[in-house]
Amino acid sequence: xxxxxxxxxxxxxxxxKLYNPAWSRxxxxxxxxxxxxxxxHGHNFDLYVTVKGEPNPETGFIVDAKLLSSIxxxxxxxxxxxxxxxxxxxxxxxxxxxxxxxxxxxxxxxxPHIPAGVSLHCIKLVETPxxxxxxxxx
Amino acid sequence: xxxxxxxxxxxxxxxxxRLHNPAxPQDENQRLFGKCNLPNYHGHNYELIVKVTGExxxxxxxxxxxxxxxxxxxxxxxxxxxxxxxxxxxxxxxxxNPTAENIAxxxxxxxxxxxxxxxxxxxxxxxxxxNFVEYPTS
Numbered sequence: 001x002x003x004x005x006x007x008x009x010x011x012x013x014x015x016x017k018l019y020n021p022a023w024s025r026x027x028x029x030x031x032x033x034x035x036x037x038x039x040x041h042g043h044n045f046d047l048y049v050t051v052k053g054e055p056n057p058e059t060g061f062i063v064d065a066k067l068l069s070s071i072x073x074x075x076x077x078x079x080x081x082x083x084x085x086x087x088x089x090x091x092x093x094x095x096x097x098x099x100x101x102x103x104x105x106x107x108x109x110x111x112p113h114i115p116a117g118v119s120l121h122c123i124k125l126v127e128t129p130x131x132x133x134x135x136x137x138x
Numbered sequence: 139x140x141x142x143x144x145x146x147x148x149x150x151x152x153x154x155x156r157l158h159n160p161a162x163p164q165d166e167n168q169r170l171f172g173k174c175n176l177p178n179y180h181g182h183n184y185e186l187i188v189k190v191t192g193e194x195x196x197x198x199x200x201x202x203x204x205x206x207x208x209x210x211x212x213x214x215x216x217x218x219x220x221x222x223x224x225x226x227x228x229x230x231x232x233x234x235n236p237t238a239e240n241i242a243x244x245x246x247x248x249x250x251x252x253x254x255x256x257x258x259x260x261x262x263x264x265x266x267x268x269n270f271v272e273y274p275t276s
Contacts, residue, residue: 011266013180013181013182013266014180014181015154015178015179015180015181015223016181034220034221035221037221037222037223037227039154039179039222039223039226039227040154040179040181040223041152041153041154041181041220041221041222041223042152042153042154042155042179042180042181042182043152043181043182043183044181044182044183044266044267081173081180082173082174082176082180083176083178083180084154084176084178084179084180087178088176088178128150128152128183129150129183
């Protein structure tokens with residue numbers, strides 16, 4: 001049976017900073033540069049969620065893309081959009097606010113809600129046009 | 139006027155902000171600005187397009203040297219705005235709501251004095267891929 005990968009793209013706008021509270025301000029600036037700015041900065045994040053599975057013979061698709069979108073919106077976008085990722089997001093509490101940790105957190109938030117018949121394959125998070133990260137659950 | 143040409147230079151900056159008018163009560167701020175009013179800021183990847191229009195200088199073949207234009211934008215705008223909180227870190231927005239409209243006017247006013255009076259300047263600012271403003275209006 002053929003396996004297909006379906007990707008749904010969503011987006012959110014958020015503030016964050018890269019800062020390790022265990023370090024001095026100088027050390028934070030040395031490691032994180034302008035990303036450590038005290039008063040935050042922000043991005044338009046693009047989020048790509050890819051699921052894989054076999055087409056349902058009755059629908060022809062592996063998953064209802066609109067349903068996938070509403071799951072991503074409920075459990076991720078509504079929690080992150082127009083928020084401060086360091087301060088406002090429960091699953092980022094006490095974590096360094098890198099895109100690695102963010103995409104890992106998004107994976108864990110979505111995992112329990114992925115519809116039957118497909119499995120979560122990849123989450124790709126685009127922070128700027130030149131920086132993005134992918135996580136495959138490994 | 140046959141040799142009037144518009145030259146565009148594209149730059150970008152990532153910044154945090156929130157929309158808030160301190161002269162209005164909080165419930166009115168919430169009503170007007172919705173999630174853009176959330177207290178802990180959010181952020182964007184701003185795309186800035188600086189348009190300079192004028193006659194071609196027959197000595198160089200240029201309307202404006204794009205390297206000089208880029209240096210001007212970087213020195214006077216990007217270095218002040220990038221990885222900052224527009225409300226807290228940029229003097230011009232201490233008493234001015236940092237909407238895309240107001241940011242475009244501030245950028246215009248910063249750059250205008252550095253360009254020859256024979257050159258017209260227009261600012262286009264993308265706050266998200268779908269929301270953008272222009273100043274002055276064409």
